[in-house]
Amino acid sequence: MGEIVIERLTKHFGQTRVIPGISLSIAQGEFCVFVGPSGCGKSTLLRLIAGLETATSGTIRIDGRDVTALEPYDRSLSMVFQSYALYPHMTVRENIAFALRTAKRPEAEIREKVAEAARMLQLDPYLDRRPAALSGGQRQRVAIGRAVVRHPAAFLFDEPLSNLDAALRSDMRLEIARLHRDLGATMVYVTHDQIEAMTLADRIVVLNGGRIMQAGSPRELYDRPANTFVAQFIGSPRMNLIPQAALGLGPAGAAQVGLRPEDLRIAPAGPLTGRVDALEYHGADLSVFVDCGAGGRVNLRAPGMLDLAPGATVALAFDQDRAHFFDADGNRL
Secondary structure, eight states: OEEEEEEEEEEEETTTEEEEEEEEEOOOOOOEEEEEEETHHHHHHHHHHOOOOOOOOOEEEETTEHHHHHHHHGEEEEEOOOOOOOOOOOOOOHHHHHHHHHHHHOOHHHHHHHHHHHHHHTTTTTTTTTTGGGGHHHHHHHHHHHHHHOOOOEEESTTTTTEEEEEEHHHHHHHHHHHHHHHHHHHEEEEHHHHHHHOOEEEEEETTTTEEEEEEHHHHHHSSOSSSSHHHHHHSOOOOOEEHHHOOOOTTTTOEEEEOGGGGGSSOOOOEEEEEEEEEEEESSSEEEEEOOOEEEEEEEEEOOOOTTTTTTEEOOGGGGGOEEEEEEEEEE
C-alpha cells in the first residue's frame, strides 16, 4: 500500500502557472523528498497530492485508485504540518486519539493504537500533558503520532522541522528516519533544506519553477547533476562553476566546468591561481574563498588546521576525473 502516481498534473492560480505539468511515480515504501527554493512549487505539489488544492488538470492515483477529485479525508493519507496544528486544550493522549474518535473507532482499538504510537515516538511520559507543557520537538512527535495511528497509505510532511532549532532538527531527522524504517511506509517530504533531503531521502525530486529538474538518489544527484541548477542546489558549500575558457579543458561544447569545493586543493602549481579573498573557520574544515580573476570566485574546502591568511596568493589543482562539464544552456555533457 502507498504507491502514488502523478500524470501530467497542472495547477494554475488565475493566469499564473505554478505547476505547468508534472508526471512522477513514488513507489510503495519509498521516502521521496521534494526540494527546491522558495516558490518552486514543492508545497503546492504536496497539497495537490493531499487534496488541499484542486488540480487544474491531470490525475493523481494512490494504489491504482484515481483520487484527483476526492476530498482529503478519502485519500487514506496523513499529513504533518510545519505548525504542528495541535489542539491546545487537549492532552497528548487526546490529540493523538482525535482522528480515531472522529472516525468512531472502538475505544479498545483507540487505546491500543495510541499506546503503540506513544511507545514508537517515546511519548509515554507525556500522554497526560497539554501541548503548552511540551518542547518543540515533543510537539512535533505528537503531530507525527496523530498521523501514525491512522495507518495511512502514505505520510505527507510539509517542512515539519522548520520551526525547530538546529539541535532539535538533527534529533528529529533521526526520529523520522527510524520511523520510516520501522513502518516501511511511503513518505513524501517537502523541505528547502538540502541536508534534510540528503540524509532522509531514498529519492530526491529537485523542483524549480514547478518543473522537475532531476529526480534520483542523493548520491546520483551529488555525483552526476543533470544541470547547473541541481549542481549548485545540491551540496554545501555549493559547486563552483568556472568558465571553460579559464581552464581550457573539457569536451566539445563545454561552456562551464563544475568543481566541488572538496575536489579542489591548494598546490605548488595548478590550472587556477588567485588571491585568498575570505576564510570561514568551521573547526575541522576551513572554507577558503579565492578570487581567480577570469575564473571567478572559487570556494574550496581545506583542513581546519591550515595556516592561511586573506590576501595570500595560491594555486589550485584538482583531478580532472572529478570535474563536471555543462553546455551553454546549463545541461550536463
